[in-house]
Amino acid sequence: xxxxxxxxxxxxxxxxxxxxxxxxxxxxxxxxxxxxxxxxxxxxxxxxxxxxxxxxxxxxxxxxxxxxxxxxxxxxxxxxxxxxxxxxxxxxxxxxxxxxxxxxxxx
Numbered sequence: 001x002x003x004x005x006x007x008x009x010x011x012x013x014x015x016x017x018x019x020x021x022x023x024x025x026x027x028x029x030x031x032x033x034x035x036x037x038x039x040x041x042x043x044x045x046x047x048x049x050x051x052x053x054x055x056x057x058x059x060x061x062x063x064x065x066x067x068x069x070x071x072x073x074x075x076x077x078x079x080x081x082x083x084x085x086x087x088x089x090x091x092x093x094x095x096x097x098x099x100x101x102x103x104x105x106x107x
Contacts, residue, residue: 032088039081046078 010018057070086092 032090035081035085035088039078039085042078042081046074 053074057067060067
């Protein structure tokens, strides 16, 4: 109860800023889960349709522009989704300039 009373003593703009911060943190969490779900659906789709893809696209004798377009459309987006999930999911550590400093020492 003491925390609620202290929050009431804060200026109105600060109270609004704290509320907005809470909403932002909740949205970031939702974004992480949505991104992971999207990657899961894309990977499931790739695995599910692999046999049809092999039969209809890759076993044809002629290399065609449609084959290249299919490859780019099918396999490039999951790479970007993996990178986005890696960054959003908190798997990477904090950003530092340690490597940059190490490279400068070698020069």
